Amino acid sequence: MSERWARNVLTAYRVIGTCLYPFVGTYVRYRTLKGKEDRQRRNERYGKTNIARPDGPLIWVHAASVGETTAIMPLVERLACRDITVLLTTGTMTSAKLVADHMGSHIIHQFVPLDLKPAVERFLNHWKPDLAVTCESEIWPTTIQMLGARQIPQVLVNGRLSDRSFAAWKKRSSIAEALFSNFSHVVAQSELDAERFRALGARPVTVSGNLKVDSAPPPIDKQVLARLLNEMGTRKRWAAVSTHEGEEEICAQVHKMLTVRHPDLLTIVVPRHPVRADELETMFMTHGLKVARQSRGDIIEPDTAIFMGDTIGDMGLYLRLTDIAFVGKSLVGEGGHNPLEPAMLNTAVLSGSNVQSFRDSYQRLIKNGGARLVKDREMLAGAVNFLFNNPKHLKVMIAAGLRTVLDMRGSLERTVLSLEPFIQPLLVQAQLTSAAHDDAKNQKRLRRGD
Template sequence: MSERWARALLSSYRLAGAAVYPLIGTYVAWRASKGKEDRTRRRERYGLAGRERPSGPVIWVHAASVGETIAVVPLVQHIVGYGVNVVLTTGTVTSAHVADERLGKGVIHQYVPLDLKPAVSRFLDHWQPDLAIIAESEIWPMTILELGSRRVPQVLVNGRLSDRSFKSWKKRAYLAEALFENLAHVVAQSEADGERFQALGARPVTVSGNLKVDTVPPPADEKALASLQRQIGRRPTWAAVSTHDGEEAVAAEVHTMLRGRHRGLVTIIVPRHPERTDAIAAQFTAMGLNVARRSAGAKVTADTDILLGDTIGEMGLYLRLTEIAFVGRSLTSEGGQNPLEPAMLDTAVLAGRNVQNFREAYQRLIDSGGAKLVRDRDMLAGAVNFLLVNEVARHEMMAAGAATVDQMRGALAITLRALEPFIQPLVVKARLERPGGR
C-alpha cells in the first residue's frame, strides 16, 4: 500500500510541476532582481542549453552551491583527464564563478534546470548524459525520476543527510525508498550518513570521508594579498567568515569589546551571501564603526575597524590575512559551514555550537585541538582575546587543525574507485569514438 501511495504522490508531483511551469517565470525574474540568478542565462533554468552538446560520452555532474562545487573540482578534473566530456551544473551565481575560476574551459557549465518535468526533460533531451553524478544532499524528485526512466545511472557522491533531513525523510520512508532505488550507488561522507542512506533504502552505499578535505586551499590573488597585508601591517586581526544574519552584528560587537585591549584591531567579516552587505555596512556605520568595503576597493586605513569582504571567490584572500577565524551559520543560525578551508590555511577555528551539518569534521578538529566551539557572543570575545594574547596557544591550534586535515584526506581516491565501474566504459567509448581510436 505504501509503495502504491509513493508512486501516486510522485505522479502528483510530476503533474503539479507541469501545471506551474508556465507561471514559474515570475519567480525566476524575482530571483534575478535580487542577484540570485544570472540575468543573461535565465533560459538555462528552464532546461534550454547555452551550448552545443559535444560528441562522445557526457557525464553530468551537479553541485548545488559553492561548498559542493569546490568539493567536486578535483573529481571533475580527474574525469576530464580521462578524456570524457563533463557538463557541470550549479544552482547559484557564486558557485558559477567558482566553477569558472577553478575549472575554466575544461568543462561546460550550465545552471541546473528547475525540478519541473518540462525543464528537466528539455535538459536531458539536449545533453543526453551517460552518467549523472550528484554532490552531497541534492535530492530533486523529478530529476531523479526522469534520469531513472531513461536508465541513466545516478551516483550520489560526498553524500550527506543532516539531522533535519533524515528525520523528514524517515517520516516518509516509503517515498524515500521510491526515489533512492533509482540511485546506482551512494558514496557517503561518514558512517552515520551511510547508515542513514541505507535506512532509507539506498543500495549499495560506500563511505569515503569528506571530498572537501581533498581539495586544494582556496586561492588568493598575490598582488591583492600583498597590498592588503601592507595596509594592515602589524595590526592584530581576526575574521568572521561565512556569516549568516545576526552573526555579523555579533562579530562587530566582539570587535567593539576587544579594540580597547588590542590597539589597531582589524576585524574581517565575510558574509555568506554578499547581496546582504549594503544592509550590513549600514548597520556597522550606525554602530560608529569605520568600514572598508572590499567590493568598493576601499583601503584599510589607520582608523578602519572592519574590512567587509563582500566579494565573490576571495575567501582564500581573507583567510590569509589572519590566524583566527570564526566560521558562521553556527551561532545565530543552524547547521554550520565548512571549517576545513580555514583549517588547511593555518587558522585557529572557532564556531558556535550549531554545527550539525559538519559534525564529523568539527569533532575531529576539536579532538585534536584545532577548533573550539563557543556558546555566545561573550564566549566568542573571550576566545578571540585569548588567542590574540597567547601566540603559542594560537600557533598550536593552527598546527593541530592543519595536521587534522592532512589525516582526513583520502575521500577522492575512494570515490574514484566507487565510480570506476560507471566511468571506465565511457572512457573506452570516448577513445573508440576519437579519430584514430586514441
C-alpha cells in the same frame, strides 16, 4: 506509507510541477531582478542551451552552490582528463563564477534546470548524459525519477544528511526509498551519513570521507594579498567568515568588547551573502565602527574597525589575512559551515555550537585541538582574547587543525575508485567512437583517392 502510495505522491509532484511550469517565468524573472539569476543565461533554467552536445560519452556532474562546487572541482578535473565530456551544472551565480574563474574551457558549464518535468525533459533530451553524478545532499525528485526512467546511472558523492534532513525524510520513509533506490551508488562523507542513507533505502553505500579536504584552495591574487597585509600592518585581527543575519551584529559587539584590551583591533567580516553588504555597513556604522569594503577597493586606514570581504570566491584571500577564524551559521541559524578550509589555511577555528551539518569534521578538529566551540558573544570574545594573549597556544591550535585535515585526506581517490565501474564502460565507448570516426575519415580519403 506503502510503496504504491509513495509513488503516487511522487507522480503528483511531477504533475503539479508540469501544471505550474507556464507560470514559473514570473519566479525566474523575480530572481533575476534580485541578482540571483544570470539575465543572459536564464533560459538554461528551462533546460535550453545554445551549446551543441559533443560526440561521445558525457558525464553530468551537479553541485548546488559554492561549497559543493569547490569540493567537487578536483573530481571534475579527474573526469575531464579521461577523454569523456564533463557537463557541470550549478545552481547559483556565485558557483557559476567560481567555475568560470577556475575550471577553464575543458568542461561545459550550465545552470541546472528547474526540477520541473518540461525543463528536465528538455535538458536530458539535449545532453543525453551517460552518467549523472550529484554532490552532497542534492535530492530533486523529478530529476531523479526521470534519470531512473531512462536507466541512466546516478551516483551521489560526498553525500551527507543533516539531522533535520534525515528526520524529515524518515517521516516520509516510503517516499525516500522510492527516490533513493534510484541511486546506483551513494558515496557518503562519514559512517553516520552512510547509516542514514542506508536507512532511507539507498544501496550500495560506501564511505569516502569529505572531498573538501582533498581540494586545493583556489589561487589568489598575490598582489592584492600583499597590499592588504601591508595596510593591516601589525594590528591584531580576527575574522568571522560565512556569517549569516544576526552574526554580524554579534561581531560588532565582540569587536567593541575586545578593543578595551586591544585598541588597534581590526575585525574581518566575510558575509555568506555579499548582497547584504550595504545593510551590514549601515549596521556597523550605527555602532560607530568605520568600515572598509573590498568590493570598493577601500584602503584599510589606522582607524578602520571593520574590513568587509564582500566579494565572491575570495575566501582563500580573506583567510590568509588572519590566524583566527570564526565560522558562521553556528551562533545564529543552524547547521554551521565547513571548517576544513579555514583549518587547511592555517587558522585556529572557532564556531558556535550549531554545527550539525558538519558534525564529523568538527568532532575531529575538536578532538585534536584544532577547533573550539563557543555558545555566545561573551565566549567568542573570550576565546579570541585568549588566543591573542597566548601565541604559543594559537600555534598549537593551528598546527592541530592542519594535521587533522591532512589525516582526513584520501577521499578523492576513494570516490574515483567508487566511480570506476561506471566510468570504464564509457571509456570503451569513447574509444569505439574515436575508432569509428577515424574509420569514417579513412573511407572518405579512399573515396577521394587521397
